Amino acid sequence: MFQIELIEKCKLNDRKAQLTLYRQYCDGMFCVAMRFLKNTEDAEDVLQESFIRAFQKIHQYRAEVSFGAWLKRIVVNRCIDFLKVKHEYYLSLDEGYMQLADENDWEIEEGISVEEVKQAIESLPEKYKYVVMLYLIEGYDHKEISEILKISETASRTQLMRGKNKLRESLKIRRNGTRS
Structure with missing residues (x-):
């Protein structure tokens, strides 16, 4: 069955189609939730809530992006909402002191593993981690990040730049054992 047909059946509340769509995306979306929540039970709960929300709102899906991208945005938003409830969220920065980030400079020392990063x-x-994760790992741009985190694009760029600098410093310390 084609993706479009499957989604149309889901819009008609076809449970079999919903289960098929769930099975297609549950593993990938679970990985997204785990990157944010780091706890299997929490990730499973948020994943379940995300699919419920997606099926409730599936009539709003317009195929302007892939269904996976649309669903991923729901999962990311639910993860962030979950973390906010647990008071594990970032504080907004005063935009009067912001600088723009150089988004293309992600080079790190040779020999540093993906796991170390x-x-x-x-x-x-937290205020830097989410922006770095959304930008570097999830592939969102600053407009999307600003919508997801409810911050300005300038704040997104600044938090990315500061997060990148802290990331470099942390990797240098891990590699050398001391600050240099």
Whole structure:
């Protein structure tokens, strides 16, 4: 069955079509939730809520983006909402002191593993971690990040720049054992 047909059946509340769509996307969306929540039970709960929300709102899906991208945005938003409820969210920055980030400069020292980068991202302050994760790992642009996190695009760029600098510093410390 084609994706479009499947989605149309879901719009008609066809449970079999919903289950098929769920099975197609549940593993990938679980990985997205785990990157944010780091806890299997929380990720499963948020994933379940995300699919319920998606099926409730599926009539709003207009195929302007892929269904997976539309669903991923719901999952990311639900994760952030979950973290906000747990008071694990970032504080807004005063935009009067903001600088623009150079988004193309993501070079790190040779020999640093992907796992080390992921661990360093996890150690970032919340206000930087989400922007770095959404930009670097999830592939969102600043307009999308500003909508998801309800911050300005300028704040997104600044938090990305500061997060990137803290990430570099953290990786340098991990590599050398001391600050340089």
